Amino acid sequence: MTSVQTAEPQRRSWLRPNTWHLRTRLILLAMALLVAICGAVGVVSYASMDAFLTRQLDEQLGQAAARSNDPGRPPSGGFNGRDPLDSRGQSVGTLNARILNGQVNSAGFLAADTTRSALSTEDKQVLLALATDARPVDRTLSNGDYRLVAVKTSFGDVLVTGLPLAAKESTLTSLVWTFVVVSLGGLLLIGLAGTVLIRRTMKPLEQLSEVATRVSQLPLDAGEVALAVRVPPSNSNPGTEVGSVGHALNLMLDNVANALQARQKSETKVRQFVADASHELRTPLTAIRGYTELMRMTENLTADGEKSLARVQSQSERMTALVEDLLLLARLDEGQPLKLSEVDLTQLVVEGVSDEKVMAPGHTWRLELPDEPVVVKGDPSQLRQVLMNLLSNARKHTPPGTTVVTGVGKTPEGAAVVTVTDDGGGIPPEFVDHVFARFARVDAARAGTANVALAAEGTSGLGLSIVESIVEAHGGRVTVTSQPGHTQFTLQLPLFRGMAQGDAPSS
Incomplete structure (x- = not known):
């Protein structure tokens, strides 16, 4: 007895990518590429906006420092010079400070009512540590993050000017959130559309799989088999990749069907021969058994003759049983109805x-x-x-x-x-x-x-x-x-x- 054994399909697991559907891998790969592209665009956009806002802030900082640094004033201010803490033309939150002889003489943050709020001791320490090379730097003060620049004047004192980074950081945060929301929405829409398109594109492969599965479930090991399963013409066009696979599968099925038909014809001939031969052997076997019994009843045989005749009779009975078994198998193969x-x-x-x-x-x-x-x-x-x-x-x-x-x-x-x-x-x-x-x-x-x-x-x-x-x-x-x-x-x-x-x- 022969049996067809089918391999159990490997159980899919998210921990083993090689067990995923091809369409799942394609969708995830496309989404990963889109995420990478969005990430790259986001990083470039963030860096560009940060550089632009920093340049803009540095220009404003330079203008504010220029207004504070009046070359006609003495280091102590004086009546004919302008106070560096003068708030005219400066925005809310601007920091102005004067450092003389290693000490912060006058400093403060510009409030909305044009008054000045004093700096803390930690803020003064930060200002004293600034380099006087007129290069803007970012520092964290008690009033928040600031862009600071320290300039040494011709009078020997140092003027420090600072602008808050809150507006820049708020703009960058808004940019990040806008980009994230737009990217997620775009990825969701592209993922859904891609899933539909990839499923539709992979549909011919699923049909090929269904055809192969149906063929694998047919009892091809014995009996007459009608192998009528074929790939439809829409998926068996040799001009496409999937069509080439479908066309090759149809050719293979045609070859298998022809082989099964040839096998069935050969088996039918053999079974018919066995049935006919078994049926024809019943008559001579019956005659052999009859004449053997007649000889034992009518003839006087020696001991060796009796033994030989008994041997002939036992072998004829064995052959008769074999013929009956062959006839029974032939009737069962033909599918004759049972007497139920x-x-x-x-x-x-x-x-x-x-x-x-x-x-x-x-x-x-x-x-x-x-x-x-x-x-x-x-x-x-x-x-x-x-x-x-x-x-x-x-x-x-x-x-x-x-x-x-x-x-x-x-x-x-x-x-x-x-x-x-x-x-x-x-x-x-x-x-x-x-x-x-x-x-x-x-x-x-x-x-x-x-x-x-x-x-x-x-x-x-x-x-x-x-x-x-x-x-x-x-x-x-x-x-x-x-x-x-x-x-x-x-x-x-x-x-x-x-x-x-x-x-x-x-x-």
Whole structure:
């Protein structure tokens, strides 16, 4: 038996980018590029505006310093000179100070009412530390951040002029917030529009994936398969990248469909040949058995002749059983309708185990039965053959003294279950996956004593294949698990729906 195994898709995780959808990665990549561009534009804009406002502030500072520095005044002010703290032409918050002999003689901040507020001791220390090279610098005073310039006059004193940075900082803050809000809004709109456009662009790839997924779910391993799934013409145009992939996928599907059709024709011919050959062999085999029995009844044979004739008869019976098995498989392959009726699996198991007790008294046979009948809808003769094949398989492939437990039950999903379990040597691991294949036989030389009986009785290797075919024809399934000391065949069939669970079958 062959089975198609599909790999489980890798679970997506935000911590592993390689598991994200391609459209998600494209959207995030585009957003990252936009964020980088917006950030670069923001930094450049901020730097340009800061430089512009600083130049503007320095010009204002220079004008204010020029008004304070009257070259016609003496260092002490005097009546013919203008006081450097004169507020005429100066803006609110302007700082003016005079430093003479290392001390701040007069200083203050210009208030709105043209009065001056005094500087703190810390402010004076800051002013005393300024270089007198007429270069503007930023300092933090008790009244806030200021742009200061210190100029040494020809009279030997130092005039300090300062303008507040609050207006500049407010402008830059407004610029930052405006840029952030506009950028976020733009990124949101571009993200939404990009998502729609990328989804629409990626739609053909999703359709290709859907086609491949549908093909992967088709039962291509056996039987006649109609591989009619194709990529639509809109997505199979070789002129585009996606269309080239779709066109190549269609070519591959055409090739697979042709191969499946050729395989199906070959299998049909082989099955027809097997069915015809098996049917034709029944007549000569019947004749051989009849003449063998006639010779044993009418002729006086020596001991060797009697032994040879018995051998001919046993081999003809074995070949007759093989032919009957082949015919049954051929009928199942053709899908011939079943003769359905209500079948009590509990009674069927009891009768089958009783027959095996007679044939193999050296084995220990046990039953595990429910308190109520388990009824299915099926072909009684075929289900009986399934059970007998499983029981005889346990008998033939295990030595005397083996315990064989046959159980009947129900699953919560509403299926009837029959299990045949033995504590023999088990099935070789390399053979478990092929145990239901036709003519599958274990090499007795490699399998040990557990299969000596198989070689001695000359089994055909069709018993378990018949079991699987009959069970599948009834809508069920059969599985096997095996290890040394425990081998279990599990048979599941749909329960008879016309009878409530727990009710007895009608007579």
